[in-house]
Amino acid sequence: PHKYDPTVLGVVANEEEVFIGCVADQCMEQVNKFRGSTFPSVLPEEVQDSLKEITRKVGREMAKIGYRGIFGCDYVIDDEGNIYFVEVNARKQGTTMEMCCTLENSLPDGCPNLMEIEFFAITQKRLPPGCMELKGNPFNIYWGTYNHKVEKDVKTCRGLEDPGSERKMYERVVRGHQKKSEHMVVEHVGRDVIVKVGSFLGRVISVGKDRESMLKGLNEGKLKLRSTIEGAI
Incomplete structure (x- = not known):
């Protein structure tokens, strides 16, 4: 039994330089x-720091066998606070775009973004000049994602409009003053599609200025997704 499922994103440049991005909490259903x-993780800062350093060590070991680029490490933390390493994913993560947007809207102007960091890591085997890791959550950015998989065979009755740019959504919420949150539904399967049990229907992304407004947007996005389902077949 465990309480938390954190994930940490990083970029391997060489055996010494491993960039650590953000710590996020994975949302699990039916245990696994x-x-x-x-984001941000609800874990105490000292626990997040431990996760980052473990991830950095993993990245350095990956560098020894020639790996360069983005990777992610998943963990579980039990009720007593013990950290258990689960796996390393040597690829871009499902929330790489959200991590990109978080760094772009949190770090000082002129800092290289996540894709630039990976480009330097792969092509030059080093981190770019001016590279800076995120400390805390200085601009109070809260985001959540939800991958909707159906629990029975269904058919969609309508599609959803093009949601626009995720980057622009982040900018409107973080740098604007009118909205506390926004959400969008992406990768919807479309209209008149039979979706088999356990298959992917669409993905919700919500960004807010606090956790409550972000979670509200996430729930609204889930309802929007479910409204596209005609019924069981």
């Missing part, structure tokens, strides 16, 4: 079914 993530 991944459905999304939320």
Whole structure:
């Protein structure tokens, strides 16, 4: 039994330089079914620091066998606070875009973004000049994602409009003053599609200025997704 399922994103440049991005909390259903993530993590800062350093050590070991680029480490933390390493994913993560947007809207102007960091890591085997890791959550960015998988065979009755740019949504919420949150539904399967049990229907992304408004947007997005289902077949 465990309480938390954190994930940490990093970039391997060489055996010494490993960039650590953000710590997010994975949302699991039925113990081990991944459905999304939320940021910032609710874990204490000292626990997040430990997760980052473990991830950095993993990245350095990956560098020894020639790996370069984005990777992610998943963990579980039990009720007593013990950290258990679960796996390393040597690829871009499901929330890489959200991590990109978080760093772009949190770090000082001129800092390289996540894709630039990976480009330097792969092509030059080093981190770019001016590279800076995120400390805390200085602009109070809260985001959540939800991957909707159907629990029975269904057919969609309508599609959803193009949600626009996720980057622009982040900018409107973080740098604007009118909205506390926004959400969008992406990767919807479309209209008149038979979706088999356990298959992917669409993905919700919500960004807010506090956790409550972010979670509200996430729930609204889930309802929007469910409204596209005609019924069981």
